[in-house]
Amino acid sequence: MGSDPETDPDHSPVIEVRNLRLQYGHKLIQKDLNFLVRKGDVFVIMGGSGCGKSTLLKHMIGLYSPVQGQILYHGEDYFSASDADQLSMRTRWGVTYQSGALFSAMTLAENIALPMQQYTGWSKAEISDRVAYKLALVGLAGYEDYYPSEISGGMNKRAGLARALALDPGILFFDEPSAGLDPLSAGRLDELILELSQSSGATVVIVTHELASIFAIGNNGVFLDAQSRTQLDTGAPSYMLRHSKQPVVREFLSRGEVSS
Numbered sequence: 001m002g003s004d005p006e007t008d009p010d011h012s013p014v015i016e017v018r019n020l021r022l023q024y025g026h027k028l029i030q031k032d033l034n035f036l037v038r039k040g041d042v043f044v045i046m047g048g049s050g051c052g053k054s055t056l057l058k059h060m061i062g063l064y065s066p067v068q069g070q071i072l073y074h075g076e077d078y079f080s081a082s083d084a085d086q087l088s089m090r091t092r093w094g095v096t097y098q099s100g101a102l103f104s105a106m107t108l109a110e111n112i113a114l115p116m117q118q119y120t121g122w123s124k125a126e127i128s129d130r131v132a133y134k135l136a137l138v139g140l141a142g143y144e145d146y147y148p149s150e151i152s153g154g155m156n157k158r159a160g161l162a163r164a165l166a167l168d169p170g171i172l173f174f175d176e177p178s179a180g181l182d183p184l185s186a187g188r189l190d191e192l193i194l195e196l197s198q199s200s201g202a203t204v205v206i207v208t209h210e211l212a213s214i215f216a217i218g219n220n221g222v223f224l225d226a227q228s229r230t231q232l233d234t235g236a237p238s239y240m241l242r243h244s245k246q247p248v249v250r251e252f253l254s255r256g257e258v259s260s
Contacts, residue, residue, distance in 0.1 A: 020069035094164030
């Protein structure tokens with residue numbers, strides 16, 4: 001606290017979004033997006049339903065190409081990079097999806113081992129040891145031989161997180177990780193994400209509309225507006241709650257205050 005993020009090497013930009021425009025055909029999703037994700041951030045992409053949160057995330061992980069603007073990783077524009085450089089960037093990312101997106105015909109160990117087999121030269125013994133370690137990290141030690149259908153939804157999400165951690169990524173992307181979970185399980189998952197971020201030094205980008213998650217783990221973020229189709233504010237959620245000049249942002253972030 002108190003250091004200048006522009007000069008502090010510990011908070012240097014990991015991701016920079018410049019003048020980004022998201023569009024499907026003639027349908028505008030978002031425009032004029034500009035924000036920084038700094039090293040060690042838990043950066044929350046927030047906003048109401050239909051504002052384009054998941055669409056922005058899919059652009060950030062290279063699934064869609066923007067019609068305008070840039071997404072830079074450590075200063076390099078992903079969409080202008082060569083195929084080899086794009087692959088190199090992606091191997092430094094971990095991505096989880098709402099359902100966990102595990103392969104149903106593979107055990108948890110086989111799911112987690114897959115990226116290691118594809119992108120490293122590690123031996124079978126090394127991979128087996130690393131798989132066991134990743135499962136232990138997310139509280140699933142001893143579940144190597146279980147199939148996704150044999151464990152709960154919350155456990156599936158944790159197994160998906162273990163797979164995202166397989167290659168020790170510098171950036172972790174989450175799309176609505178708490179979706180479908182009861183409040184207790186969602187809270188435990190938030191704690192796990194924060195703990196893993198702090199212990200590994202990974203930068204986290206998370207899409208969520210859950211206020212509990214936003215305030216529990218987010219220290220930076222951007223608010224997307226469905227009406228104006230652009231960002232209305234960026235910064236720490238706790239700061240935006242009290243000081244945002246946009247009533248829509250303050251209203252969104254104070255939804256739980258009446259009942260709390």
